[in-house]
Amino acid sequence: MLQAAGAAGLSGAGKATGFALIGDRPHNSDYIRTGLRRTICKEMGVSVDFRDEVELLSEETLRGYRLLIILRDGFAWPDGYLDENSNAAWHVAGRPELVSQPAVPKGEIKGFAWMTPEQGRAVQKFVREGGGALLLHNVTHIGTHNAQFREVLGASYIGHPPVRTFQVRVTNPNHPITRGVSDFVVTDEQHYMTYDKDSKHLLLESVNVDGLPYLEHGAKAPAGWAFDYGKGRVCYFSPGHLLTVLWNPEYVKLQQNAVRWLLKLV
16 A cells, blocks of 8 residues: 555645545536545545645645646636536426526626646646656546646547447556556546547547437547656546446456556656
8 A cells, every 4th residue: 555545635744645626516526526435445445535626736735745636617617607507417308487586687608727837737747757647537628728748648638428328448468557457348528628638648539339420520529548658657537427437347357557657657
């Protein structure tokens, strides 16, 4: 075990192995924390500090950690949401009418890109100097507006169709991250992105086996890659919208193999 799960805090001796920035408007922090605490903390003995305050991402915060995990998009909504359809699963069938008496005051509701160039440079510095970055699911959205982070991640978000079932296929079975991993099927958001790096780094692809495309982008998309970055390493996986996805047995293997590779244990 690297360190007992749940140990330590954000500063001082005994800092955890990993720092995880999680959660956004459509991705509740609780399912991410619950999912990764099992797959990484409990089953691997890797301690992780989970936080959802985007302001904490800084060079100072990351100092002393060995692993950075991010599963969240690039927007923050401090003035609320456009409507409850975009929050708290309010889109479920049979929902009641929203009533507030007195009425909630109307105001301008606008999301903003939270990651600053300085924060992007902090991620660059962390990995270049030897840290590992496990970047998950909708983190590609940050790449649409932060050049420094995109350079580390190697991609920028295009979009995704509604949640549907698709297959995740291993395209490079010889990498330490994919060794022993079989193709698997999940019901999830099939994310599409512009991939910037060399194709030799690709490990996985997502495929809608019914041939359903997303707009003009076809039925397939890159779903995972890994590469060295300076003295450190980067790994990205696209699945991750639901707890059942994070706990798919083959995806658990990928997560755990990735953590070992990022920490240079293999």
